[in-house]
Amino acid sequence: MEMPLIETKNLKKYFKTGRGTLHAVDDVNFQIFKGQTLGVVGESGCGKSTLGRVMIRLLDATEGQVLFEGKNIMDYNKHQMNELRKEMQIIFQDPYASLNPRMSVSEIIAEPLKVCKVITNKKELEERVFDLMKTVGLAERLVNAYPHELDGGRRQRIGVARALALNPKFIVCDEPVSALDVSIQAQILNLMMDLQEQFGLTYMFITHDLSVVKHISTEIAVMYLGQCVEKAPADELFANPIHSYTKALLSAIPIPSLKYRNMQNILSGEVTSPIDPKPGCRFAARCPNAKPECTGCNLELKEVSPNHFVSCIKYM
Amino acid sequence: MDKLLEIRDLCVEYHTDEDNVYAVNHVDLDVYKGQTLGLVGETGAGKTTTALSIMKLLPQKIGEITSGDIKLNGESVISKSEEAMRKIRGKDISMIFQDPMTSLNPVYTVGDQVAEVIKLHYPDYNNSQVEARVDELFLMVGLPPERKTEFPHQFSGGMKQRIVIAMALACEPQLLLADEPTTALDVTIQAQVLQMMKDLKEKLNTAMILITHDLGVVAQTCDQVAIMYAGEIIENGTVEDIFEGKDHHPYTIGLFGSIPDMETKSKRLHPIDGLMPDPSNLPKGCKFNPRCPHCKDICREQEPPVYVNGTQTIRCHLFK
Numbered sequence: 001m002e003m004p005l006i007e008t009k010n011l012k013k014y015f016k017t018g019r020g021t022l023h024a025v026d027d028v029n030f031q032i033f034k035g036q037t038l039g040v041v042g043e044s045g046c047g048k049s050t051l052g053r054v055m056i057r058l059l060d061a062t063e064g065q066v067l068f069e070g071k072n073i074m075d076y077n078k079h080q081m082n083e084l085r086k087e088m089q090i091i092f093q094d095p096y097a098s099l100n101p102r103m104s105v106s107e108i109i110a111e112p113l114k115v116c117k118v119i120t121n122k123k124e125l126e127e128r129v130f131d132l133m134k135t136v137g138l139a140e141r142l143v144n145a146y147p148h149e150l151d152g153g154r155r156q157r158i159g160v161a162r163a164l165a166l167n168p169k170f171i172v173c174d175e176p177v178s179a180l181d182v183s184i185q186a187q188i189l190n191l192m193m194d195l196q197e198q199f200g201l202t203y204m205f206i207t208h209d210l211s212v213v214k215h216i217s218t219e220i221a222v223m224y225l226g227q228c229v230e231k232a233p234a235d236e237l238f239a240n241p242i243h244s245y246t247k248a249l250l251s252a253i254p255i256p257s258l259k260y261r262n263m264q265n266i267l268s269g270e271v272t273s274p275i276d277p278k279p280g281c282r283f284a285a286r287c288p289n290a291k292p293e294c295t296g297c298n299l300e301l302k303e304v305s306p307n308h309f310v311s312c313i314k315y316m
Numbered sequence: 317m318d319k320l321l322e323i324r325d326l327c328v329e330y331h332t333d334e335d336n337v338y339a340v341n342h343v344d345l346d347v348y349k350g351q352t353l354g355l356v357g358e359t360g361a362g363k364t365t366t367a368l369s370i371m372k373l374l375p376q377k378i379g380e381i382t383s384g385d386i387k388l389n390g391e392s393v394i395s396k397s398e399e400a401m402r403k404i405r406g407k408d409i410s411m412i413f414q415d416p417m418t419s420l421n422p423v424y425t426v427g428d429q430v431a432e433v434i435k436l437h438y439p440d441y442n443n444s445q446v447e448a449r450v451d452e453l454f455l456m457v458g459l460p461p462e463r464k465t466e467f468p469h470q471f472s473g474g475m476k477q478r479i480v481i482a483m484a485l486a487c488e489p490q491l492l493l494a495d496e497p498t499t500a501l502d503v504t505i506q507a508q509v510l511q512m513m514k515d516l517k518e519k520l521n522t523a524m525i526l527i528t529h530d531l532g533v534v535a536q537t538c539d540q541v542a543i544m545y546a547g548e549i550i551e552n553g554t555v556e557d558i559f560e561g562k563d564h565h566p567y568t569i570g571l572f573g574s575i576p577d578m579e580t581k582s583k584r585l586h587p588i589d590g591l592m593p594d595p596s597n598l599p600k601g602c603k604f605n606p607r608c609p610h611c612k613d614i615c616r617e618q619e620p621p622v623y624v625n626g627t628q629t630i631r632c633h634l635f636k
């Protein structure tokens with residue numbers, strides 16, 4: 001079988017807090033193949049951003065492995081990491097906060113090229129910047145503009161150009177469109193899909209918006225309190241959700257059609273604390289089908305139909 | 317149906333050192349008792365400015381209502397003094413702001429903040445009556461009254477929004493202006509809060525203007541819909557008109573094309589090209605003409621007339 005581009009094995013990230021250990025990412029396993037997109041969905045605080053950061057070692061994992069092209073990057077030294085950074089990049093959520101206000105557009109886009117010493121010739125650097133700006137649909141006249149002069153959509157295009165500068169193989173997209181208006185959101189999503197086709201990119205797409213994730217993903221992982229509760233190909237997950245949490249998430253999306261008015265089944269309660277979670281199913285407290293045996297058991301992802309994994313006591 | 321709020325020809329400008337920003341241009345809106353109007357548009361369309369004008373909360377000196385009238389129960393709000401407005405705000409009209417994290421005061425307990433509204437508008441209530449009303453409101457929005465002595469940071473986003481809603485409903489206002497009340501919340505919590513707002517609206521027969529950019533939320537909660545673009549209402553009608561009618565403004569079609577569809581498998585979205593015009597330098601003629609796929613010569617020259625089709629109005633040259 002083909003080797004996945006990136007793979008996690010029992011990945012864990014715990015944070016020590018005053019009140020105990022916060023399990024941000026707890027035993028997550030998945031594989032992403034070249035040219036595909038894994039969508040990671042979940043509510044705020046479920047550990048999806050932390051997962052994205054651990055994957056590209058912006059944060060160090062507490063336990064477990066991340067294999068990039070078959071090699072465990074967790075024990076790479078600083079020099080090896082610097083080389084690897086060219087292969088994996090990240091697009092951040094907030095295009096307002098992730099760009100240095102004192103750098104011009106060209107400086108921002110050129111920075112990764114300078115830092116990694118890929119292009120040292122000034123002329124070539126300039127050409128590459130113009131090239132990238134064209135790729136992401138930024139007009140050349142904006143080359144000397146500063147981020148504050150631009151709207152959110154254009155700023156996010158700069159973020160995309162910066163991530164593309166080093167010709168990476170893998171990009172973590174951490175809610176790249178959630179701060180944008182719908183019409184701009186659609187422009188950026190189309191751009192990202194075009195780029196994926198053009199450069200054969202592999203994405204991990206983190207979002208809380210299920211309608212966006214269906215659109216862009218080949219496979220979707222649903223996270224709840226640091227754990228992956230269901231994983232399936234995008235169409236399969238929407239057509240045939242199994243875990244109660246996935247069902248609730250799908251049902252909570254307001255659909256722009258009158259057919260579904262008053263048809264939501266609403267989940268009660270809120271996300272419980274990820275600090276020192278009790279054993280058993282973490283969703284049990286909000287699950288409409290919870291049984292006494294849900295707490296106290298050890299759950300893991302089980303394949304219930306081809307490529308459709310779910311972690312629920314019903315399928316253990 | 318009884319008309320509660322009537323806005324006619326409202327224009328609002330913001331004056332800055334450099335130029336004038338035309339935020340709201342000739343807006344007509346009607347809100348009926350017990351109904352929810354969805355005010356839809358992108359950032360900068362003038363939705364919040366319209367709501368702030370109704371409350372007369374535009375920033376002093378900078379923001380100015382240059383023409384038009386706003387009537388609540390047939391009485392003009394515009395000509396009212398600041399003192400008279402203070403009696404109306406929170407009692408007849410109240411507002412829920414977008415971000416529950418910043419609209420609560422961090423140094424007062426949430427109970428005190430809810431009580432403040434009641435004390436202001438019912439000065440003859442004694443302390444135990446105020447406390448009883450606070451408890452009642454907490455229960456109404458689904459929070460345990462025991463938690464009223466806690467501070468905002470001890471609550472989650474969804475709970476803070478419930479507290480803000482409790483404050484807004486404390487005096488059972490006739491009109492509730494909800495400015496993106498669920499944008500900062502997660503989907504499951506958004507569904508809870510919207511359901512609660514729907515239930516309360518029915519119980520108290522409150523009219524609501526729901527400002528949002530999410531057409532899904534509109535389909536689930538609103539009776540009437542007005543779509544705003546560059547300070548104008550470009551399309552207005554019942555939810556059925558907007559979601560199921562056949563004639564639409566090109567911008568409305570663009571908005572729907574931008575939403576990822578959950579049902580079909582089409583992979584590409586059909587967004588509107590370009591950006592909203594600079595509100596200090598609006599294009600001549602139809603404001604949407606630079607982005608419109610059906611733009612004709614007349615669109616660049618003349619402001620489009622309002623096309624009326626039953627309950628629906630569209631401001632576009634395409635319809636005659």
